Structures are given as C-alpha cells and as structure tokens.
Amino acid sequence: MRSQQGTSRTKSRRKHLRSRTRSRAWAALLAAGALALTGCGGGDKKEETPSSGEAPTGPRVELPRLAGEKLEVAAVWTGPEQANFTKVLKEFEKRTGATVTFVPAQDPIVTFLGTKIAGGAPPDVALLPQVGALVSAVEKKWAQPVGPEAKAQLDKNYSDGWKKLGAVDGAQYGVYYKAANKSLIWYNAKAFEAAGVQPPKTWKELLTAADTLSASGTPAVSVAGADGWTLTDWFENVYLSQAGPELYDKLAKHEIKWTDDSVKRALTTLGELFGRKDFLAGGPSGALSTEFPKSVTQTFTGGDRPAAAMVFEGDFVAVNIAQTGAKVGEEALVFPFPAVGDKAPVVSGGDVAVALKPSKGAQALLTFLASADAAEIQAREGGFVSPNKSVNPAAYPNAIQRDIAKALIAAGDDFRFDLSDQAPAAFGGTPGAGEWKHLQDFLANPADVAGTQAKLESDAAKAYGN
Structure with a gap:
C-alpha cells in the first residue's frame, strides 16, 4: 500500500515518521502486556527468539491408537480460523489413526447442537464460544465429564481460573483450547x-x-x-x-x-x-x-x-x-x-472444547487440545492465543502476538471474561435477538439510550429468569 504523503515531505522524513509511529505503537503494546487481562501486574519482557516457522517441539502428549475410529468436531469457525484448526485435527489423525471431520456450526451453537442431538447424530466434540453455552450443555445432560488423561493435561498446563471456566458446579466438563484478548x-x-x-x-x-x-x-x-x-x-x-x-x-x-x-x-x-x-x-x-x-x-x-x-x-x-x-x-x-x-x-474470551459422546476418541481429542502440542500448531499460523502456559512463546509468528500471549499467561487467574458470553445464550449469544439485536438497533440510533436499556432489561429478565 502506498502512503498518503504531501509532495513537500521527503522520503527520509517519511521513513523517520514510520519508524517513530511504529516505536510508539510497540511501546503501547508492551504497556498493554503489563496490563493485559489484569489491569495490573506484568510479565517477563525478555525478547524471545523469533519463530522459525515451525512449531517448537516439546514433550509430546501420549495419545491412544484409534485406527478406524471416526470423529466429528463442531465449532462456529469459518475461513482461516477453520482452516488453521483443521491442521490441528490433521495432526491428531496422524498420531492416532482416527479420521476427524470438522462440522461448521451456526450461532447459537446450543440450538445447532440441540438439532443434531435430537436427530441422534451429535458431534463427538464441540467448541463452545460462550460460558453460558457450556452451562446449558451440562444442564441438558449433553456434555461428558473430562476424563483423567485430559484432566492431567489441564492440571499441568492451565491456571485455576481457566480450569474453573470449564467447570460446572465443581465438575470439569471443558478444556479452554482458545483464548482471546478482546481489548x-x-x-x-x-x-x-x-x-x-x-x-x-x-x-x-x-x-x-x-x-x-x-x-x-x-x-x-x-x-x-x-x-x-x-x-x-x-x-x-x-x-x-x-x-x-x-x-x-x-x-x-x-x-x-x-x-x-x-x-x-x-x-x-x-x-x-x-x-x-x-x-x-x-x-x-x-x-x-x-x-x-x-x-x-x-x-x-x-x-x-x-x-x-x-x-x-x-x-x-x-x-x-x-x-x-x-x-x-x-x-x-x-x-x-x-x-x-x-x-x-481488558476483556478476555475463549472457546471451550466439550465431549458430547462417551467415547475413547472424544476424550483423546480433549487430551490433545489440552496439550501444548496442539496449541503450538495453531499458534504458528497466527491469529490465535492459547491460555495453555506450557506453550512455547516462539510458536507465535511475530513479536506482537508473542507479547499478547505472554501477557495472557502472566495474568494467571486475575481476568474478566466476556460479559455477554457469561449470559444465557438467548440473551448474550443469539443473532437477531437479545443483546446482539438491541446493540445493532443502538448503532442505528445511538440517541435512544433509554429505549435500548429498556429492551435489554426486558430480554435479560426473561433469559435469566428473574
């Protein structure tokens, strides 16, 4: 892309301004690294060795042989995000002998899964983009508890805060495979x-x-x-x-x-x-x-x-x-x-992997997704941050994403999760309804603050049941 510059500005001046703007942006990002997800605290600022383009290889998680087993994984991911996750699934296939099919889901994913389950064909694993969706899946008795192998990976690789987000009433049901800094x-x-x-x-x-x-x-x-x-x-x-x-x-x-x-x-x-x-x-x-x-x-x-x-x-x-x-x-x-x-x-979000079938393959995939091995594959592709503290920072493709990831890990258990994702899906996670719809109406007419509040409260009261 060509820069918008006046004809009186010299090339050396343009180069100097670009360098200064970039330096200030880097300083701002490093400040975010000290604040990210906590509003306080910080992390190690030591520079990492740039990624070579290959995901670092650490201790590999042990997986069972699943020759001939077929699995389906559902998520509301499209485009490059779906393509990058497919590379993770391909590695799982290579290590286990299983065949894994990605099933594109639609929002709200609870409705999508309900249709699949009612038809007797639930996916083996689903990645849920809302805490409320996880709670709903457990309440409807769709979700299977996390098995001992996946639990061992969680205990090894995750802080208590991320483990608690994947639990309902003290029982572990999910693995937070993907996180996000939404600020x-x-x-x-x-x-x-x-x-x-x-x-x-x-x-x-x-x-x-x-x-x-x-x-x-x-x-x-x-x-x-x-x-x-x-x-x-x-x-x-x-x-x-x-x-x-x-x-x-x-x-x-x-x-x-x-x-x-x-x-x-x-x-x-x-x-x-x-x-x-x-x-x-x-x-x-x-x-x-x-x-x-x-x-x-x-x-x-x-x-x-x-x-x-x-x-x-x-x-x-x-x-x-x-x-x-x-x-x-x-x-x-x-x-x-x-x-x-x-x-x-600093608002965080994430996608939690949940087993919907009591199968050996579903539990093996949860174990893999809880490991650093899986996260490093997708980290290499960019646009992905893992809450897994065992992931080698060199897996991330550039310094900006490494800094974001390091800040996430440095936050430990002190963070605020996406508010709408904590709400019942009917209010916080449904296209054309609830919070999504009323904020779209607000974008069209930002002067109607009181009307927007009244509609939000009406739908919230119904969804929360109070």
Whole structure:
C-alpha cells in the first residue's frame, strides 16, 4: 500500500515518521502486556527468539491408537480460523489413526447442537464460544465429564481460573483450547501517519484522533455491525473501564438491571463514537451491513484510501489481516483499548472444547487440545492465543502476538471474561435477538439510550429468569 504523503515531505522524513509511529505503537503494546487481562501486574519482557516457522517441539502428549475410529468436531469457525484448526485435527489423525471431520456450526451453537442431538447424530466434540453455552450443555445432560488423561493435561498446563471456566458446579466438563484478548484496536499505520495521529490512551484522545482521521478523508473506524457480537465487545470494554469490575460482575450475573445508571453512562459514552456518522466506514448503514471479516480487510486494503483507519477486536484479527497482504508489526499495528475510566479495560474470551459422546476418541481429542502440542500448531499460523502456559512463546509468528500471549499467561487467574458470553445464550449469544439485536438497533440510533436499556432489561429478565 502506498502512503498518503504531501509532495513537500521527503522520503527520509517519511521513513523517520514510520519508524517513530511504529516505536510508539510497540511501546503501547508492551504497556498493554503489563496490563493485559489484569489491569495490573506484568510479565517477563525478555525478547524471545523469533519463530522459525515451525512449531517448537516439546514433550509430546501420549495419545491412544484409534485406527478406524471416526470423529466429528463442531465449532462456529469459518475461513482461516477453520482452516488453521483443521491442521490441528490433521495432526491428531496422524498420531492416532482416527479420521476427524470438522462440522461448521451456526450461532447459537446450543440450538445447532440441540438439532443434531435430537436427530441422534451429535458431534463427538464441540467448541463452545460462550460460558453460558457450556452451562446449558451440562444442564441438558449433553456434555461428558473430562476424563483423567485430559484432566492431567489441564492440571499441568492451565491456571485455576481457566480450569474453573470449564467447570460446572465443581465438575470439569471443558478444556479452554482458545483464548482471546478482546481489548485491542488495530490500525493502519499509513493512515495514522498521513493524518499525523498517534495511538490514543484515553477515550477522549480516541475521539480526538477519530475527528482528525475523518477530517483527513479516511473514516476513523470500521465497525462490524452486521455481527452483533462485536457490538457487545465494544460495550463491555467501555463498561468495564467506566463502571469498574464490581459492577461488571454484577451486570454479568444480572444482579443489577440493564436500566441501571452505569449502563446509561456506558451507552452514552459509546454513542459519542457511534453517533458520528463521519467516524464510521460507510456511516451507520454501512456499519450495519459489514460483517467481521470485511471490517478487518477493508481497514488494511485500498492503498492510499482504506475504508477506515482502525478496527476494534481481539488478537484473532491477525488472521484476517494476513488475507490482505499487510504485515502485522509493519502496516498493521495495535494499541490497547483506551481508558474510559481510571484504568484501561481488558476483556478476555475463549472457546471451550466439550465431549458430547462417551467415547475413547472424544476424550483423546480433549487430551490433545489440552496439550501444548496442539496449541503450538495453531499458534504458528497466527491469529490465535492459547491460555495453555506450557506453550512455547516462539510458536507465535511475530513479536506482537508473542507479547499478547505472554501477557495472557502472566495474568494467571486475575481476568474478566466476556460479559455477554457469561449470559444465557438467548440473551448474550443469539443473532437477531437479545443483546446482539438491541446493540445493532443502538448503532442505528445511538440517541435512544433509554429505549435500548429498556429492551435489554426486558430480554435479560426473561433469559435469566428473574
């Protein structure tokens, strides 16, 4: 991509500005590494040896021979994410002799699995993107407890916090194979350089930067409004930073109502960004028709005129950036979600693997997914972070993703999980309903804060049963 530069600026000046912008972005990311998932604490900043392109080989987990056994694995993954996970399944096939088929699922995955189970053909293993989906699967008696071999890998490789997220009423049912830091804003380095903008640290600075970028001719933000889950992540980051972790936890459990003043403040704040049509790529209507993959790719394509300068979402954005040819760490840089309150927010998410059949093969796959061996295969491909503390950081393809992964591990048990993913799926995880739908309506009309709150509370009360 060509940089937007005035004719009076020399090539050496452009090179200096790119270097300075990149250095500041790296500093911001390293600061995020000290804060990530905890809001405090830190980790080892020692530089790792760059990945050679091959996943490091450590102690290999022992797996049984499963010659002739056929397994199905369901997940709501598509595109590069699905392709990369398929490489993990291929390695499992190689080691065990089993045949594994990936089954694309639809949101809400609980409904998808219910249909499969009702038809007598459940997949052997499912990867669930919400804690609420795991709880529902256990309550419906679909899920099988984790076996001793997988449990041994969990005890060896995972912190108590991640193990507890995969447990229901004290019994272990799931393996958190994939994690995410959902408090990152990725940006087009050339668009920032052309507008003379630096990565913001506060919400006020973000709005100022957005104004400058839009005035330069490049809309500030690409919003994936067609996918309601991205809007829940926007809200959660603003809410966690502004209201604080105590109220965040209460709202996640519906111990306070969505008509609470803290929700009003967060929606009003988010409306400062969503309410500026010139800030959004394509305006509100364009945002509402933009799905997540496009929200990323249009930020890093278009030469001198990308559709937007920034896109918000987790570390998995790197997979979609790779499709554009832009390089993470060069054309594509990242900074932590700006502080709205006293501290910058860090919201985590993840996908938990659950056995739906009491088979030897299903338990063997859970054991493999709980091992460092499996995680390192997908880490090598980029756009993936594992909560497995035994994963060699050199498996990650670049320093940005290594820093994100190290920060996740350094956080230990002190993190806040995605609020909507903790909710019943009917409220927090269903396209066209609940939180997803009402935040899409809010994106279309950010002035209707009270109406949005009333609709959110009505649906939440029904889903939580209170």
